[in-house]
Amino acid sequence: MHACDRRRALLQCGATLALGAGGRLARAGRQPRVVFLNPGEQQERNSGPLWPLMARSMQDAAQGLGIELEVLYGERDPKLLQRNAAALAARARQPDYIVLVNEQLAGEGLLERFAPLPARLVLVHADLTAEQRARTGNERGRIGNWIGTFLQDNERAAHRVVAELLRSVEPEPPRVLAIAGDPLTPVSLERTRGLQSCLDKGRRGELLALVNSDWSRGGGEARARELLARHPEANVIWAANDSMALGALEAARQLGRRPRVGGMGGWTEALQSIAGGGMTATAEGYLLIGGLALLRIHEHFHGRDFVDEGGPRLMFDYLNVVTRERFGEARRVVYGGAQPLNWRAASRVYNPAVGPRSMRLKELTSS
Numbered sequence: 001m002h003a004c005d006r007r008r009a010l011l012q013c014g015a016t017l018a019l020g021a022g023g024r025l026a027r028a029g030r031q032p033r034v035v036f037l038n039p040g041e042q043q044e045r046n047s048g049p050l051w052p053l054m055a056r057s058m059q060d061a062a063q064g065l066g067i068e069l070e071v072l073y074g075e076r077d078p079k080l081l082q083r084n085a086a087a088l089a090a091r092a093r094q095p096d097y098i099v100l101v102n103e104q105l106a107g108e109g110l111l112e113r114f115a116p117l118p119a120r121l122v123l124v125h126a127d128l129t130a131e132q133r134a135r136t137g138n139e140r141g142r143i144g145n146w147i148g149t150f151l152q153d154n155e156r157a158a159h160r161v162v163a164e165l166l167r168s169v170e171p172e173p174p175r176v177l178a179i180a181g182d183p184l185t186p187v188s189l190e191r192t193r194g195l196q197s198c199l200d201k202g203r204r205g206e207l208l209a210l211v212n213s214d215w216s217r218g219g220g221e222a223r224a225r226e227l228l229a230r231h232p233e234a235n236v237i238w239a240a241n242d243s244m245a246l247g248a249l250e251a252a253r254q255l256g257r258r259p260r261v262g263g264m265g266g267w268t269e270a271l272q273s274i275a276g277g278g279m280t281a282t283a284e285g286y287l288l289i290g291g292l293a294l295l296r297i298h299e300h301f302h303g304r305d306f307v308d309e310g311g312p313r314l315m316f317d318y319l320n321v322v323t324r325e326r327f328g329e330a331r332r333v334v335y336g337g338a339q340p341l342n343w344r345a346a347s348r349v350y351n352p353a354v355g356p357r358s359m360r361l362k363e364l365t366s367s
Contacts, residue, residue, distance in 0.1 A: 031066045032301040033095040034294065035088060035119075037110065039074040039081050039103035048215065048243030049267050051076075054125070054290040057341075058099075061291030064343040065298045065350075070095070078104060085113055094119045097297050099290075102126040105184055108136055115143045120300070123149040124293045126186045127313075139312035148306060149313040150293045154187055157283040157319035158194025158240070158264060164281040164321050165236045165262045166198070166205050172235055174205030177227045177259075179239040179248060181215045188212075191240045191264060208234055213244050220244025224251035228259075237261045242270035242282055249278055266322060274324050285319040292316065295343055302349045 036058055040051020055071045062069035072088065074081030081103075088098070097120045100110045107128055114121055127149060128136065139146050166174040178195055181188035192210070199205050208231045213219035220239050228234060228251060237252065237259050239245035245263025252259055263270055266284025273279040296306040296314075306314065344350040 031068060032097060032297060033068045034062070034070070034097045034099060034297060035095045036069065036071045036099040036290070037074070037081070037084060037088065037101070038071050039076065039101050039106065041075050042071075042073040048217070048241055048265065050241070050265065050286065053267070053287055057287045058290035058294055060341060061294045061343045064341070065294060065347060067294055067298055069294070074103075078106065081106060082109075085110055089113055089117060096120060096301060097122055099124055099293055099297075102128055102132070102186055104182065105129070105132070105186075108132040111136055111143050111146055115145065117145065119145065120297075121146040122293055122297060125151065125289050127151055129186055140307075147300065147312060148296065150289060150296065151313075151315045152286065152289055152319055153315050153317040154190035154264075154319075155194040155197065156317055157321075158191040158238075159198045160194075160319075160321045161262045161264060161281050161283050162195050162198040162238050163204075164323060165238055165260050168260045168280050169235050174236050175231070175234050176205050176207050176236045176238060177224070177231060177234045177248075178207060178210040179220055179223050179227075179237070179244050180210060180212050181240040181244070183212050188240050195238055205236070213239075215241055215243060217243045217247040217250075220247030221251045222247075224248035225255065228252060228255055228257055232257075235259050239263045241265050242267045242279075245279055245282070246270060246273060249273065271322060271327075274322060275327070277324065281321055281323050283319045284322045288318065289316075291341065291343060295347060299348050304348050 036055065038051055038055055042052060042055070044052050051073075058071070059069060061067070072084040074084060094117055098114055099122050100107055101124060102108070103126055107123055107126065111121060111123075121143070123146070136143055139148055176199065178192070180192045183189070199207055209227050211223050211227065213223045220243060223244075224237060224247065237245070237248045239248055239262070242263035242265035245261050246269060249261045252261065260280040261278070262281040263279060264283045265286055266282050270279055270282045271284070274282065300306060346354060348354055
């Protein structure tokens with residue numbers, strides 16, 4: 001047997017011994033150790049706060065649930081992400097779980113790299129593409145330690161934001177400019193499908209132009225300036241994240257234009273803009289996906305397998321549209337501030353009688 005094959009067999013044997021019935025990790029009298037291989041920045045830069053915010057949300061959830069969490073930041077540098085992955089794979093003391101993201105299509109390679117390890121693998125936020133899944137197989141298949149994928153329903157959320165933008169210009173016919181994100185990012189493709197499905201439904205509005213940008217505020221501003229110069233008749237701008245939407249809003253202001261502008265993310269600056277009459281709409285709730293993954297990981301570790309809730313790939317429809325008229329939970333969490341999210345309230349380990357969970361903010365802000 002080749003040395004690499006022997007190592008794989010030994011690691012898989014160790015993983016099997018660590019598992020209880022049904023592939024669930026035994027309690028072993030301790031809490032789970034989790035590493036999040038974060039592809040983004042530790043400190044927010046021009047592309048927006050998604051990755052540092054997701055890490056902070058996971059740290060809060062880990063503290064509430066009693067999880068030992070380590071975050072390794074890739075700083076939006078694919079080479080650094082791979083160095084972090086290699087160093088993690090070489091550790092003598094492996095975590096119980098590794099949380100991955102298919103950012104810039106890196107997920108397939110990461111799953112393959114970690115397949116021989118005893119750690120359980122969880123994919124969040126960005127799914128594999130159909131082509132990638134054709135090669136890797138699905139959860140709990142060829143890569144046996146890939147136990148689950150947790151996603152937001154980006155397509156439906158984008159559909160809702162675009163519908164709000166179209167409604168906001170009535171009775172004018174909507175004339176839409178769209179700024180999508182990185183075309184290699186599954187999340188951008190999902191959100192773009194939501195845009196197109198909304199416009200196609202009942203032929204609601206005209207899509208004047210659809211372009212890609214780099215998720216940054218500067219990129220959104222530059223693309224919007226170009227588009228508005230070519231399409232002075234536009235009255236709606238949709239962007240695939242709040243950073244690009246805020247940049248588009250700034251470009252419109254500089255040009256003396258007043259289109260309705262919407263984004264995705266629910267970041268603090270976007271909410272402040274909506275409250276002040278700037279942006280028209282966004283989708284909030286993205287801060288929950290990392291904590292949601294840790295909640296399911298914690299339950300899996302303690303013998304409550306999330307596969308019983310609908311399978312190993314779970315897509316959650318919990319993203320809400322926020323407008324000036326409908327601030328709701330976004331205002332309370334972002335502006336109210338002091339009340340931490342109560343992850344134990346939603347946990348079937350700490351609260352065995354908990355019923356169906358939608359994972360909306362209101363379920364996590366109860367005492």
